[in-house]
Each structure stands twice: as structure tokens, then as C-alpha cells.
Amino acid sequence: MSKSDSTRAQRIKTKSLERREQKKLKLREEILSAATELFLEHGYEKFSLRQVAEEIGYSPTSIYLHFKNKEELLFMTTLEGFRNFGQMLQTAYEATNEPFERIISIGRAYVKFALEYPVHYRLMFMQDSDFIYKQLPDCDGSIIDSFAILQKAISEALEAKVIHGQDELLLPTLIWAYVHGIASLAISLPEISKEHAYDMLELNKVILISGLKTS
Amino acid sequence: MSKSDSTRAQRIKTKSLERREQKKLKLREEILSAATELFLEHGYEKFSLRQVAEEIGYSPTSIYLHFKNKEELLFMTTLEGFRNFGQMLQTAYEATNEPFERIISIGRAYVKFALEYPVHYRLMFMQDSDFIYKQLPDCDGSIIDSFAILQKAISEALEAKVIHGQDELLLPTLIWAYVHGIASLAISLPEISKEHAYDMLELNKVILISGLKTS
DNA sequence: TATTATACTTAACACTGTTATTTTTGTCAA
DNA sequence: TTGACAAAAATAACAGTGTTAAGTATAATA
Numbered sequence: 001m002s003k004s005d006s007t008r009a010q011r012i013k014t015k016s017l018e019r020r021e022q023k024k025l026k027l028r029e030e031i032l033s034a035a036t037e038l039f040l041e042h043g044y045e046k047f048s049l050r051q052v053a054e055e056i057g058y059s060p061t062s063i064y065l066h067f068k069n070k071e072e073l074l075f076m077t078t079l080e081g082f083r084n085f086g087q088m089l090q091t092a093y094e095a096t097n098e099p100f101e102r103i104i105s106i107g108r109a110y111v112k113f114a115l116e117y118p119v120h121y122r123l124m125f126m127q128d129s130d131f132i133y134k135q136l137p138d139c140d141g142s143i144i145d146s147f148a149i150l151q152k153a154i155s156e157a158l159e160a161k162v163i164h165g166q167d168e169l170l171l172p173t174l175i176w177a178y179v180h181g182i183a184s185l186a187i188s189l190p191e192i193s194k195e196h197a198y199d200m201l202e203l204n205k206v207i208l209i210s211g212l213k214t215s
Numbered sequence: 216m217s218k219s220d221s222t223r224a225q226r227i228k229t230k231s232l233e234r235r236e237q238k239k240l241k242l243r244e245e246i247l248s249a250a251t252e253l254f255l256e257h258g259y260e261k262f263s264l265r266q267v268a269e270e271i272g273y274s275p276t277s278i279y280l281h282f283k284n285k286e287e288l289l290f291m292t293t294l295e296g297f298r299n300f301g302q303m304l305q306t307a308y309e310a311t312n313e314p315f316e317r318i319i320s321i322g323r324a325y326v327k328f329a330l331e332y333p334v335h336y337r338l339m340f341m342q343d344s345d346f347i348y349k350q351l352p353d354c355d356g357s358i359i360d361s362f363a364i365l366q367k368a369i370s371e372a373l374e375a376k377v378i379h380g381q382d383e384l385l386l387p388t389l390i391w392a393y394v395h396g397i398a399s400l401a402i403s404l405p406e407i408s409k410e411h412a413y414d415m416l417e418l419n420k421v422i423l424i425s426g427l428k429t430s
Numbered sequence: 431t432a433t434t435a436t437a438c439t440t441a442a443c444a445c446t447g448t449t450a451t452t453t454t455t456g457t458c459a460a
Numbered sequence: 461t462t463g464a465c466a467a468a469a470a471t472a473a474c475a476g477t478g479t480t481a482a483g484t485a486t487a488a489t490a
Contacts, residue, residue: 013488013489016488016489017488020436020437020487020488024436024437048476048477048478049477049478049479050476050477050478058438058439059438059439059440060439060478060479061438061439061440061479061480062437062438062439064479064480065436065437065438069478069479070477070478070479125400125403126341126399126403127403165418170411170414170415170418171418173400173407173411173415174397174415174418174419174422176396176400177393177396177397177400177415178392178393178396179396180396180399180400181391181392181393181394181395181396181397181399182389182392182396184341184395184396184399185340185388185391185392185395188340188341188342190348192388196385196388199385200385200388200389200392203380203385203386203389204389206426207389207422207423207426208422208426209426210425210426211421211422211423211424211425211426235456235457235467239467239468263445263446263447264446264447264448265445265446265447273469273470274469274470274471275447275448275470276448276449276469276470276471277468277469277470279448279449280467280468280469284447284448285446285447285448431490432489432490433488433489433490434487434488434489434490435486435487435488435489436485436486436487436488437484437485437486437487438483438484438485438486439482439483439484439485440481440482440483440484441480441481441482441483442479442480442481442482443478443479443480443481444477444478444479445476445477445478445479446475446476446477446478447474447475447476447477448473448474448475448476449472449473449474450471450472450473450474451470451471451472451473452469452470452471452472453468453469453470453471454467454468454469454470455466455467455468455469456465456466456467456468457464457465457466457467458463458464458465458466459462459463459464459465460461460462460463460464
């Protein structure tokens with residue numbers, strides 16, 4: 001057999017493999033999108049693999065060819081939420097140059113995300129931590145960066161002496177706790193409306209101005 | 216038959232009924248304590264009625280003679296936690312007469328409870344709200360009072376003009392969000408230690424002094 | 431066309447909460 | 461003490477769950 005034959009055969013083989021892999025990837029995406037839909041609709045508690053399988057028209061065991069188990073599927077489902085989250089915070093960071101206003105901007109974006117994607121937020125920061133931390137090693141670093149943005153903004157505000165404080169880690173974590181508290185309380189308790197949450201955020205800003213700002 | 220006979224028969228009947236009811240109540244308590252133990256040990260996710268049944272040596276269906284369903288049993292299990300919680304806040308309230316210090320004291324007690332009883336706290340304020348709110352009508356008012364204590368302390372601080380602010384509801388809810396944020400973040404994320412949480416609480420106090428206090 | 435790897439399904443296991451039905455137990459009056 | 465009756469408890473069953481091992485089609489390769 002000639003050299004060109006050999007390469008053609010090789011090309012066909014490669015293309016074939018590629019086609020099959022894309023088909024597999026397509027099914028994976030189908031599972032993922034069905035899972036996301038069902039998860040957002042029915043929530044964490046009622047989310048089931050068998051229901052996802054029924055939705056896409058495959059047997060439940062087929063899902064295991066694409067995901068290790070239910071936990072991983074659910075995690076991959078929220079990964080999109082994580083990316084959205086990071087992007088929203090980044091945009092909020094870039095929205096202004098004034099260091100203090102930046103922190104406020106990030107906080108607002110944080111709460112906005114939580115209230116717009118409560119099901120995702122719940123899974124990300126309110127559910128059992130194991131859930132996230134067990135899978136973190138296997139995925140890109142699009143998660144930890146979220147906190148890093150806030151931390152950076154606060155560091156810069158400290159350096160610019162716009163706010164006062166000493167600890168590099170304690171203050172970011174505390175401010176994180178502030179917005180997380182507002183967000184998660186609003187998600188958990190029905191009597192706290194979105195407006196109420198945003199009002200709290202506004203009052204929080206006033207307090208932080210007196211409590212943190214130098215000027 | 217004489218009158219005394221009649222009353223004796225009645226007395227026996229009453230006593231008998233009483234005895235049976237106490238026996239029933241005792242089993243109920245047995246279920247409750249086994250449930251609490253298993254719940255605290257294995258957490259919400261792994262808690263199962265059948266395991267409780269096995270623990271007490273009865274068939275699973277027997278539990279339904281004492282509790283409407285799993286949800287109610289779990290709720291009754293946390294009721295004790297709620298009572299502890301309310302009492303801790305009340306004690307914290309009474310610990311000092313200085314209005315601002317009172318708020319700080321309550322906040323500290325709040326976080327302390329959350330860190331000491333994380334499983335209870337999770338069920339109380341981090342789990343699906345429906346869980347609590349569906350059962351609230353059927354039980355005594357030992358729950359709502361928890362927030363009332365904080366609200367009262369803040370109202371008094373406002374009246375005494377020790378702190379400034381206007382809204383009667385917004386500020387208490389925000390301060391609740393502060394402590395809840397610190398507590399729930401510490402519970403959810405393994406990298407936040409108890410000491411870290413208490414340090415945050417301390418820094419929070421410093422900020423609140425500048426941000427809220429008048430003097 | 432036969433072989434072999436891949437995709438997929440079936441069947442099964444060990445669980446779950448919950449309900450209807452049946453059995454056991456204990457109490458009461460005759 | 462026996463028979464009727466009510467309460468307590470157990471069995472069996474239903475409809476689900478996640479997950480694994482084993483089997484069957486399907487499609488690619490030699």
C-alpha cells in the first residue's frame with residue numbers, strides 16, 4: 001500500500017474518532033442541560049438521575065458513562081453558575097476606579113447573583129461544603145478567583161488608604177460574611193423580600209462608610 | 216352497685232389510661248432522642264426513619280403513630296435546639312445594661328450557638344425555609360422570639376440614642392445578617408476556623424462602633 | 431465477513447418514605 | 461375465665477432513589 005493510502009486511512013480513522021467523540025460530547029451536553037433544567041425547577045432535594053435519564057430518553061446507567069456519579073453531575077451543573085458569578089464580580093470590579101466604591105460595587109453584584117440564581121447560590125455556598133471541595137481539584141480555578149476579586153479590591157483600598165484596617169485576610173472575609181449574610185438570609189426566609197435585601201445592602205454601605213472609610 | 220364502687224372503677228380506669236399514655240409518651244421520647252442522636256451524628260442528608268426504627272427496636276411504621284412524617288420528627292428534634300438558642304440569646308441580653316454592649320453580647324451568643332450546634336443551626340437557618348415555616352403554626356412561640364430579642368435590644372439602643380439610625384426593622388435585620396453571615400460561612404467553609412469566626416466578630420464590633428455609635 | 435471495542439440496556443442490590451392491611455397485645459365487661 | 465373490642469405494632473407492598481455487574485446490540489476495524 002502506498003504512502004498516500006496509509007495517510008488517507010489514518011485521516012479517516014482520525015475523523016471517525018473525532019466524530020464519535022463529538023457525538024459523545026453532544027450527549028454529555030444534553031445530559032447537562034437536562035440536569036440543569038430539572039435542578040433549577042425542582043431544586044436539590046428532588047433532583048434525581050432517573051428523572052434526568054427519562055428526560056433525555058436514555059437509561060439511568062448511561063449517565064454514568066459521562067459522569068462519575070450524581071454528585072459530579074450536579075457539580076458540573078453549577079459550574080456554569082460559578083463562571084457567571086466570577087464574571088459578574090469581575091465586571092463589578094471594573095465598573096469604577098474609586099477603591100471604596102469598588103468594594104460596594106462588588107458587594108452589590110454578589111447579592112444580585114445570589115438573588116437571581118438562588119438555587120445555584122444555595123448549592124455553592126449554603127449546602128454541605130464537602131460537595132464543592134471534593135470536586136475542586138478536578139476542575140479549573142474559576143471558583144476560588146471569586147473571593148480573590150473581593151480580596152484584591154480591599155487590598156487596593158487599604159493600600160490607597162481609602163479605608164483603614166490592618167489584616168489582609170480578616171477584613172475581606174468579614175465583608176464577604178456581610179454580603180453572604182444578606183444574600184443567604186434573603187434566600188432562606190420568605191419574609192425578606194428582594195427590596196428588603198437591597199435596602200439592607202444600602203444601609204450596610206452607610207455603616208461601612210463611617211466604619212471603614214478614612215475621609 | 217354503690218357509689219364508691221363506681222368511683223373506684225372510674226379511678227382505676229383513669230389511672231390505667233394515664234399509665235398507657237405515659238408509656239406512649241415515653242416511647243415518643245425514646246424515638247425523639249434516638250432521632251436526635253442519629254441526626255447529629257449523620258447529618259440531615261443521611262438521616263433516615265428506618266435507621267431510627269432500628270435503633271429503638273421497633274418497625275419503621277411505629278414512628279408514624281407518634282409523628283406525622285419524617286419532616287415533623289426532624290422538626291421536633293430541632294425544637295430543643297431552638298429553645299437552647301432562645302435561652303442563650305436571652306441570657307446574653309441580660310448580661311449587661313449598656314445598650315450597645317447588649318447588642319454585641321447577643322451577637323456573640325448567636326455565633327457561639329451556631330458554632331456549637333452547627334447541625335441544628337443548619338436546619339434552623341440554612342436549610343430550606345419551608346421546613347420550618349410549615350410546622351411553625353403547630354408549635355409554641357419559642358422560635359420567633361429569638362429575633363425579637365435582638366430587635367428589642369436595638370430598639371432600646373436607638374431610643375437611648377446610643378446608636379443612630381431610623382428604621383425599626385432594617386437595622387435589626389441587617390445586624391442579624393451580619394452574625395448569620397459570619398456563622399453560616401464558618402459552618403459551610405472548612406477553611407474558616409472558630410477562631411477566625413470570633414476574630415471576624417471582634418472586627419465587626421470595631422466597625423459597628425465607628426459606624427453606629429454616637430458617642 | 432469475522433473480530434473487537436464502544437455504547438447502551440437490563441436486572442439486580444440495597445436503600446428510602448409512606449400507606450393499607452393484618453396480626454398481636456392488652457383492657458374491659460359479662 | 462371467656463369473649464368483645466380497641467389500641468399498638470408488625471408485615472407486605474408501592475413507588476421511588478443511587479449504583480454496580482452483567483449482558484446485548486451497534487458500529488468500527490482488520
